[in-house]
Amino acid sequence: MIELTSLRKEYGDLVAVDGVEFAAQAGEIFGLLGPNGAGKSTTIGCISGLLQPTAGRVRVLGHDIVADAVAAKQLLGIVPQELALYEDLSARENLAYWGGAYGLRGAELRGRVDTVLETIGLLDRAKEPVKKYSGGMKRRLNFGCGVIHEPKVLLLDEPTVGVDPQSRVRLLDLVRAQAESGTCVLYTTHYMEEAQDLCDRLAIMDNGKIIALGTLEELRGELDERDLLRLTGTFDAQRTRAALAGVDEAEVVHVDETSLMISMPDAWSKLPAVFGALAAADADVRATTMTQPSLETLFIKLTGRELRE
Amino acid sequence: MGFFLSTALKDVRRRLADPIALALWIGIPALIGGLMSLAMGGDGGTPKARVLLVDQDDTFLSGLLASGGGPLAEFIEVETVGLEEGRERIDDGDGTALLILPAGFVEAVLKEEPATLQLVVNPSQRILPSIVQQFLEALVDGTFYLQRLLGEQLRELAEGPLDGASFFGDAKLAELSMSINQRMKSLESTLFPPVIKLEEVLDDPPEEQESFNFALLMLPGIIFMSLLFVAQGVSEDVWQEKNMGTLRRMISTPQSVAAFLAGKVAAGSLIALAVSAMGIGVAMTMHEVPFVLIPVMLLWCTFFGAAAVIFFTLIQVLASNERGGNVLTMVVLFPLMMIGGCFFPFEAMPNWMASVGKWTPNGLAVLRLKDLLNGQFSAAALGSAVLGIGLPAALAFLLAVRRLRGSFVIA
Numbered sequence: 037m038i039e040l041t042s043l044r045k046e047y048g049d050l051v052a053v054d055g056v057e058f059a060a061q062a063g064e065i066f067g068l069l070g071p072n073g074a075g076k077s078t079t080i081g082c083i084s085g086l087l088q089p090t091a092g093r094v095r096v097l098g099h100d101i102v103a104d105a106v107a108a109k110q111l112l113g114i115v116p117q118e119l120a121l122y123e124d125l126s127a128r129e130n131l132a133y134w135g136g137a138y139g140l141r142g143a144e145l146r147g148r149v150d151t152v153l154e155t156i157g158l159l160d161r162a163k164e165p166v167k168k169y170s171g172g173m174k175r176r177l178n179f180g181c182g183v184i185h186e187p188k189v190l191l192l193d194e195p196t197v198g199v200d201p202q203s204r205v206r207l208l209d210l211v212r213a214q215a216e217s218g219t220c221v222l223y224t225t226h227y228m229e230e231a232q233d234l235c236d237r238l239a240i241m242d243n244g245k246i247i248a249l250g251t252l253e254e255l256r257g258e259l260d261e262r263d264l265l266r267l268t269g270t271f272d273a274q275r276t277r278a279a280l281a282g283v284d285e286a287e288v289v290h291v292d293e294t295s296l297m298i299s300m301p302d303a304w305s306k307l308p309a310v311f312g313a314l315a316a317a318d319a320d321v322r323a324t325t326m327t328q329p330s331l332e333t334l335f336i337k338l339t340g341r342e343l344r345e
Numbered sequence: 346m347g348f349f350l351s352t353a354l355k356d357v358r359r360r361l362a363d364p365i366a367l368a369l370w371i372g373i374p375a376l377i378g379g380l381m382s383l384a385m386g387g388d389g390g391t392p393k394a395r396v397l398l399v400d401q402d403d404t405f406l407s408g409l410l411a412s413g414g415g416p417l418a419e420f421i422e423v424e425t426v427g428l429e430e431g432r433e434r435i436d437d438g439d440g441t442a443l444l445i446l447p448a449g450f451v452e453a454v455l456k457e458e459p460a461t462l463q464l465v466v467n468p469s470q471r472i473l474p475s476i477v478q479q480f481l482e483a484l485v486d487g488t489f490y491l492q493r494l495l496g497e498q499l500r501e502l503a504e505g506p507l508d509g510a511s512f513f514g515d516a517k518l519a520e521l522s523m524s525i526n527q528r529m530k531s532l533e534s535t536l537f538p539p540v541i542k543l544e545e546v547l548d549d550p551p552e553e554q555e556s557f558n559f560a561l562l563m564l565p566g567i568i569f570m571s572l573l574f575v576a577q578g579v580s581e582d583v584w585q586e587k588n589m590g591t592l593r594r595m596i597s598t599p600q601s602v603a604a605f606l607a608g609k610v611a612a613g614s615l616i617a618l619a620v621s622a623m624g625i626g627v628a629m630t631m632h633e634v635p636f637v638l639i640p641v642m643l644l645w646c647t648f649f650g651a652a653a654v655i656f657f658t659l660i661q662v663l664a665s666n667e668r669g670g671n672v673l674t675m676v677v678l679f680p681l682m683m684i685g686g687c688f689f690p691f692e693a694m695p696n697w698m699a700s701v702g703k704w705t706p707n708g709l710a711v712l713r714l715k716d717l718l719n720g721q722f723s724a725a726a727l728g729s730a731v732l733g734i735g736l737p738a739a740l741a742f743l744l745a746v747r748r749l750r751g752s753f754v755i756a
């Protein structure tokens with residue numbers, strides 16, 4: 037359905053997207069997970085034809101987004117990160133305008149507008165200007181405008197940022213319903229839980245590159261069932277590394293003067309050995325948390341950084 | 346085509362959502378026109394500025410000035426008064442301005458000596474006094490050139506016949522008029538065409554007289570001032586589209602940015618049409634507007650409005666942020682209105698300014714509308730004006746489209 041090959045986008049010296057490759061299929065929710073600035077929006081921008089890729093290709097059902105833009109764009113639906121609505125117009129007028137932009141006319145357009153209004157739960161307030169809506173209602177309308185023409189591929193860029201929990205649940209249900217009806221959904225987020233709950237397959241992105249890709253199970257497998265131990269206090273990086281080298285299967289993911297992260301299987305049973313080694317290295321431990329394998333620990337293992345920095 | 350229309354309709358709907366702002370825009374010509382009428386103490390008809398003249402010079406030439414006339418005869422009424430009376434009346438708010446011609450003024454001018462005119466304006470009238478002031482500056486300018494060019498001959502005339510004779514001899518007169526004639530001839534090819542123009546206006550009052558009526562003098566400028574304001578306001582909408590994210594969404598649809606921008610310009614043109622209709626409606630209450638030419642006037646004004654929307658939109662999309670765009674459009678807007686016959690009619694401008702201003706887009710528009718209001722329809726003049734404004738507008742449109750789908754939307 038959608039295929040990216042060695043996609044690259046530069047802004048001057050900055051490489052925002054660096055050789056990204058993946059393909060997503062019909063009926064699948066493909067997640068793009070990464071911290072702010074990872075290059076998710078830039079990737080979506082290249083796919084949607086808003087940005088000109090520096091190199092590489094994007095194909096939507098075989099149509100190149102640059103060379104065959106009109107055909108490719110016709111198949112795409114977009115739910116942008118920021119709202120993209122006419123505040124002075126009503127929900128109905130917004131939907132009709134964007135539906136018209138995808139070539140819907142007359143009775144067909146009216147039918148689609150009604151269907152979408154019902155799906156997003158705005159039928160009873162369809163005639164009010166958007167500026168009177170709550171944030172959650174605007175988000176749902178923003179979603180509705182992206183699916184008005186029943187796109188084959190739906191791009192969602194962090195649609196739940198700044199949305200209250202109730203609206204978020206509703207929005208995620210709408211996304212699932214799209215995939216169930218056969219749409220190929222590309223979903224970007226920096227919320228690990230969301231990616232875990234929603235996506236069939238995932239690419240983890242950092243600094244413009246994809247650093248891991250697969251189903252949730254495959255990605256968890258990369259962690260070898262390792263737990264993540266996070267400690268804060270005072271550490272001497274060199275002596276700490278040396279001391280922990282003696283602890284069985286302990287892998288130092290990150291260490292600086294105030295924090296330490298260790299990845300190891302069955303961490304619970306090895307805690308005494310870890311503390312013993314740290315004491316020998318004159319480290320002063322103030323707090324410890326242990327996390328079981330998750331996308332978050334995978335991200336930390338791969339990058340040495342927290343996802344939400 | 347479908348998308349062009351739906352975009353225009355969408356923008357019209359958005360404008361209608363704020364009917365007060367829209368009404369204000371459409372009301373601008375009536376508003377400014379009304380304010381001016383009020384400022385002139387409007388008794389309906391043709392409001393006049395009343396200049397109280399104190400002639401302490403009492404020469405033949407100052408008497409000519411005092412008798413009024415000139416290109417603004419219909420517009421500025423000159424009344425000769427004594428100094429005391431003049432001061433009293435201006436203090437009472439009776440009259441627009443008090444002009445004092447000091448003794449020896451004409452002589453000083455003719456001898457190229459420094460001369461001072463005193464103008465006391467009525468503080469309760471806001472617009473007219475500045476028009477009088479502008480007009481006077483133009484007059485002083487003209488006098489300056491006139492005396493530079495014909496000073497010698499004029500001096501001889503002013504000094505009167507030599508050796509006590511009460512009249513110039515025939516030979517002397519013939520000689521004088523010969524040399525004046527020669528001067529005028531040689532002038533036709535000199536550096537001062539505006540001066541000659543002024544002469545022609547002065548020489549030929551009957552034809553011009555008709556046209557110096559308030560509707561014709563001020564209203565075309567007011568109409569195009571309103572259109573420029575509206576176009577500037579409409580052009581800000583590209584920032585709205587950008588800030589609302591709708592421009593990004595538009596670019597990700599299969600539609601062309603050109604159709605989108607054309608739709609927006611069309612919606613702006615509808616407002617321009619409404620403004621023009623209002624302006625010409627106001628003109629009809631003041632002046633007998635030739636009926637058959639009304640559609641041409643509306644088309645012309647709307648065409649200008651559309652072009653102005655495009656020019657301002659280009660400036661907006663070239664700016665790096667919204668504030669910059671607005672400042673930049675204003676920086677273009679005000680000088681254009683100032684010299685393009687929108688604040689002050691060309692008739693009240695210094696010659697150099699008028700001759701430059703007539704080549705600004707709005708100056709051109711004002712002149713052509715005046716022709717039409719006068720019942721003069723020239724397909725050639727209008728056609729070349731359409732090309733002169735239309736071709737740059739088409740170019741500006743293409744540039745704006747490129748910029749809209751390029752760095753403007755991304756930055």
Ligand SMILES: Nc1ncnc2c1ncn2[C@@H]1O[C@H](COP(=O)(O)OP(=O)(O)O)[C@@H](O)[C@H]1O
Pocket residue numbers: 047050052070071072073074075076077078079755756
């Ligand atoms: N228009 C732009 N000009 C220059 N740099 C940009 C632009 N847009 C994004 N960037 C940079 O590209 C990188 C990726 O940004 P983005 O794709 O928005 O990340 P994400 O959506 O994952 O938060 C960031 O470093 C960002 O600062």
Ligand SMILES: [Mg+2]
Pocket residue numbers: 076077078117193194
């Ligand atoms: Mg983003």
